[in-house]
Amino acid sequence: xxxxxxxxxxLQRPEILVVPGVYDCLGAKIAEQxxxxxxxxxxxxxxxxxxxxxxxxxxxxxxxxxxxxxxxxSVHVPLIVDLDTGYGNVLNVIRTLQEAxxxxxxxILLEDQEWPKKCGHFDGKRVVSMQEHIxxxxxxxxxxxxxxxxxxxxxxxxxVLGLEAAIExxxxxxxxxxxxxxxxxxxxxxxxxxxxxxxxxxxLVANMIEGGKTPxxxxxxxxxxxxxxxxxxxxSLLAVTQTIIDCFRHIKEQGTTQNLKTGVDFKAFEKIIDVxxxxxxxxxxxxxxxxx
Numbered sequence: 001x002x003x004x005x006x007x008x009x010x011l012q013r014p015e016i017l018v019v020p021g022v023y024d025c026l027g028a029k030i031a032e033q034x035x036x037x038x039x040x041x042x043x044x045x046x047x048x049x050x051x052x053x054x055x056x057x058x059x060x061x062x063x064x065x066x067x068x069x070x071x072x073x074s075v076h077v078p079l080i081v082d083l084d085t086g087y088g089n090v091l092n093v094i095r096t097l098q099e100a101x102x103x104x105x106x107x108i109l110l111e112d113q114e115w116p117k118k119c120g121h122f123d124g125k126r127v128v129s130m131q132e133h134i135x136x137x138x139x140x141x142x143x144x145x146x147x148x149x150x151x152x153x154x155x156x157x158x159x160v161l162g163l164e165a166a167i168e169x170x171x172x173x174x175x176x177x178x179x180x181x182x183x184x185x186x187x188x189x190x191x192x193x194x195x196x197x198x199x200x201x202x203x204l205v206a207n208m209i210e211g212g213k214t215p216x217x218x219x220x221x222x223x224x225x226x227x228x229x230x231x232x233x234x235x236s237l238l239a240v241t242q243t244i245i246d247c248f249r250h251i252k253e254q255g256t257t258q259n260l261k262t263g264v265d266f267k268a269f270e271k272i273i274d275v276x277x278x279x280x281x282x283x284x285x286x287x288x289x290x291x292x
Contacts, residue, residue, distance in 0.1 A: 183195050206231070
């Protein structure tokens with residue numbers, strides 16, 4: 001079964017799908033080992049971890065596809081990837097989607113911001129016309145061909161044009177062929193409810209960002225409202241950042257890692273990255289060489 005078809009089957013379940021955000025292969029492997037059935041890449045996290053810059057449209061399509069391709073190959077569960085605006089016009093969207101299919105991702109997010117885009121929870125966003133993004137969604141549907149790739153149509157219009165306009169765009173993007181709709185950065189629980197009530201027969205995505213513009217709700221609360229998927233896109237990034245700060249501060253101040261409480265030990269880390277597997281492979285082929 002393809003990973004895209006696997007994702008579609010998971011979306012047919014009655015319960016909400018809880019999806020952690022990852023930005024590298026290590027995080028993806030840990031999430032898979034902990035039992036998450038679907039993962040999603042965070043453009044915010046990849047920009048920060050690979051370039052050390054904010055999510056301001058500074059990553060190129062090539063850089064993004066390279067990063068998410070490695071993540072997709074490191075795990076056996078479906079991976080949804082943030083492909084920003086598709087990196088240009090409809091022709092760029094087609095090329096980007098075709099490349100996404102080749103590297104084995106299961107789903108993509110395609111948003112209606114102007115390029116260069118910004119993180120959905122930053123101020124100063126701008127959006128393209130609704131018709132332009134409808135054309136991009138249609139192009140993406142054609143470009144995925146027989147792959148079953150899941151397309152999530154995202155609108156950032158709430159911050160620019162208001163909630164009603166964002167809801168109108170969400171409906172239009174679904175009619176254009178998007179499989180799920182993601183209205184980014186509603187600013188209250190009442191707005192989350194209003195979105196779900198206005199789009200009752202459309203699979204919806206909620207996005208929980210710690211300290212962002214949207215109130216932090218549980219998966220159970222969002223499911224009761226009618227949401228199908230909840231992303232936690234930067235939770236691990238923020239947690240790891242604090243751990244790094246604590247670790248480096250301790251080393252700087254103490255000149256040692258003794259009594260440092262954060263972090264797994266070396267042996268535990270070996271298990272996460274499955275060192276034993278590669279040791280077995282090495283021994284197997286060394287024996288084969290010696291026998292010949």
